Amino acid sequence: MLWNVSAETMPRGELEALQLRRLRETLTHVYEKVPLYRQRFETHGVRPESLHSLDDLSKFPFTFKKDLRDTYPFGMFAVPLKEVARIHGSSGTKGKPTVVGYTRQDLDVWAELIARCIAAAGGQPGDILHNAYGYGLFTGGLGLHTGAEKMGVTVVPASGGFTKRQITLIQDFRPQGICCTPSYALNIAETMDEMGIDTSSLSLRYGIFGAEPWTEHMRARLEQMLGLDAVDIYGLSEVMGPGVGIECAVEKNGLHIWEDHFLFEVVHPDSGQPLPPGEVGEVVFTSLTKQAFPVIRYRTGDLAAMVDEPCSCGRTHRRMTRIKGRVDDMLIIRGVNVFPREVEAELLAVEWLAPHYQIVIDKEGALDTMEVHVESRQVVDDADGNMVEMVAQNLQERIQIRPRVVIHPPGSLPRSEGKAVRVLDRRTAPVS
Numbered sequence: 001m002l003w004n005v006s007a008e009t010m011p012r013g014e015l016e017a018l019q020l021r022r023l024r025e026t027l028t029h030v031y032e033k034v035p036l037y038r039q040r041f042e043t044h045g046v047r048p049e050s051l052h053s054l055d056d057l058s059k060f061p062f063t064f065k066k067d068l069r070d071t072y073p074f075g076m077f078a079v080p081l082k083e084v085a086r087i088h089g090s091s092g093t094k095g096k097p098t099v100v101g102y103t104r105q106d107l108d109v110w111a112e113l114i115a116r117c118i119a120a121a122g123g124q125p126g127d128i129l130h131n132a133y134g135y136g137l138f139t140g141g142l143g144l145h146t147g148a149e150k151m152g153v154t155v156v157p158a159s160g161g162f163t164k165r166q167i168t169l170i171q172d173f174r175p176q177g178i179c180c181t182p183s184y185a186l187n188i189a190e191t192m193d194e195m196g197i198d199t200s201s202l203s204l205r206y207g208i209f210g211a212e213p214w215t216e217h218m219r220a221r222l223e224q225m226l227g228l229d230a231v232d233i234y235g236l237s238e239v240m241g242p243g244v245g246i247e248c249a250v251e252k253n254g255l256h257i258w259e260d261h262f263l264f265e266v267v268h269p270d271s272g273q274p275l276p277p278g279e280v281g282e283v284v285f286t287s288l289t290k291q292a293f294p295v296i297r298y299r300t301g302d303l304a305a306m307v308d309e310p311c312s313c314g315r316t317h318r319r320m321t322r323i324k325g326r327v328d329d330m331l332i333i334r335g336v337n338v339f340p341r342e343v344e345a346e347l348l349a350v351e352w353l354a355p356h357y358q359i360v361i362d363k364e365g366a367l368d369t370m371e372v373h374v375e376s377r378q379v380v381d382d383a384d385g386n387m388v389e390m391v392a393q394n395l396q397e398r399i400q401i402r403p404r405v406v407i408h409p410p411g412s413l414p415r416s417e418g419k420a421v422r423v424l425d426r427r428t429a430p431v432s
């Protein structure tokens, strides 16, 4: 089902004309209201009037997460605080959170886009949606919540945690939809299994999973364990929150970005030069309708490619591949560049390992150490160390460094209730 047929199937020419008009308005709005943008534009010798076509956007400067930190808390708001109806933020692993604001109109647009997402996932008015994204400063819980309400879906505001109680609610209320992080969905599914619940008796038809990277392997597992269609939802607080884009249940292949509200580019992470469709680079967003917290060419740090092919669902909005990683998630261990997603891919390829792992980086004297902790699906007898040896060997071939591998019994590694923490880098941990 399409929630907003005319917007979601708008012919490209019409969509681009709308984007150009909205982009001009946004550039004017930030130039007049946000000193940081005015100064940046002036330094780059551009003004809102410099924009004649969508391609001209590339003349405008980028915005970075650091800009939000430097103007903490409200320095990049483009409306007076009394017009800000709500504030959200991201958790901020490095001290203060990044803060974003929404006017009433921004909240309405957000709800509309979430309604489009729920419909794309296979939901419809009258459904019950079990919302296990965290409620609070994090955008996940309330973002999905208000969109579902707007659509006429009954929301169960479960938030994260108290997993057994959540399972009781899922059994008793019989929701058609569930939304949470994929790692928490796995936690719920495994807990059901432990409780001896026959998942074929569940009512779930669709799952809206995102807020962290996940893989096709994980999708297959969640679909099989929970008996639903799982789609990937993407977003970030700085740009709006969940619902910047979503996969459609028809193709489950790339996330439609709601291009009437966001312009997206993919650029080379070092040079900042735009990349053609199909090439993986850093995703950059410009908001087209936001009032309180507009963003111009915001560098997300997320890596993906643009997909510029028609989709059989009928939506004309272009797609983005799954997020392939982050620009800054590269670990440098003894001088070798290591990407956690490479470790994940190697572990998930081993049939008897479970998708629960953690990478711990530390130092012994001057030397970096790397440990990979992973769970097996069943209790394994590895007295002679052959299994550990095999996993360590495979990892070494893939990442050029030999980690110490520890295989843990099923159920022993910490489970996620929100975004899973996959890497513990103790070299950078603050000394307490």
Ligand code: DLL
Pocket (backbone or CB within 6 Å): 089, 090, 091, 133, 138, 139, 140, 209, 210, 211, 212, 213, 214, 232, 233, 234, 235, 236, 237, 238, 241, 242, 243, 300, 302, 322, 323, 326
């Ligand atoms: O995670 C918003 C969200 C909530 C998205 C619920 C989807 C569902 P932040 O806390 O600001 O906002 O974190 C944003 O999370 O830059 C990505 O690195 C990552 N991320 C979000 N969605 C996905 C996804 C929310 N589908 C950051 N796949 C982003 C991979 C994702 N990474």
